[in-house]
Amino acid sequence: MADNRYQKTYPISWEQLHRDSKALAWRLLDLDFFKGIIAITRGGLVPAAIVARELDIHLVDTVCVSSYKWQEQEGEPEILKAFGGDGQGWLIVDDLVDTGKTAAIVRKLIPGAHFATVYAKPAGRPLVDTYITEVSQQTWILFPWDTESRFVQPLAGTRQEP
Numbered sequence: 246m247a248d249n250r251y252q253k254t255y256p257i258s259w260e261q262l263h264r265d266s267k268a269l270a271w272r273l274l275d276l277d278f279f280k281g282i283i284a285i286t287r288g289g290l291v292p293a294a295i296v297a298r299e300l301d302i303h304l305v306d307t308v309c310v311s312s313y314k315w316q317e318q319e320g321e322p323e324i325l326k327a328f329g330g331d332g333q334g335w336l337i338v339d340d341l342v343d344t345g346k347t348a349a350i351v352r353k354l355i356p357g358a359h360f361a362t363v364y365a366k367p368a369g370r371p372l373v374d375t376y377i378t379e380v381s382q383q384t385w386i387l388f389p390w391d392t393e394s395r396f397v398q399p400l401a402g403t404r405q406e407p
Contacts, residue, residue: 251385259389262340265363266292269338269377270299273361276375279336283308283328283358285351288340288388292363296338308337308354312347322350332358341386342369342376 257265269292273279281304284293290307297305309326328335332355341364342348348369352360364386365376380386 252383255384256387265377266295269363270296280334283335283337285339289338292340293338310347322346328355342373345369345372348372
């Protein structure tokens with residue numbers, strides 16, 4: 246877990262991320278036609294690809310914001326790549342809205358776009374238009390790109406000899 250603020254861990258598998266991203270696309274299907282998707286990098290890249298496929302959108306751009314470095318939760322977000330235009334007719338996709346710092350910056354940069362995330366925490370939820378799953382603010386979401394499979398010893402093998 247990143248720091249003491251997080252009391253729970255919510256691991257997400259690749260399959261679950263795919264299902265949840267497809268559910269996001271399903272929810273967006275009946276909204277206005279989107280001429281393109283703006284993925285917030287890096288976390289929004291995978292969900293954006295899934296949503297783009299499901300909505301048959303071929304125009305995908307990015308806005309790149311560095312909110313924090315590994316194990317550093319403080320600091321000001323830095324815009325590494327902006328998006329040209331107000332976003333009218335565009336769909337912004339991210340994996341998660343957490344504190345809302347990144348979302349607030351992106352909203353200010355691209356005010357006309359529809360903002361959708363797969364997961365939302367209470368502090369950031371008011372900044373997005375559409376989301377699929379809400380988790381508590383104290384939960385650290387463990388995304389599949391942050392983990393890897395490894396062998397785990399069977400419980401019987403962990404017994405201590407008397």
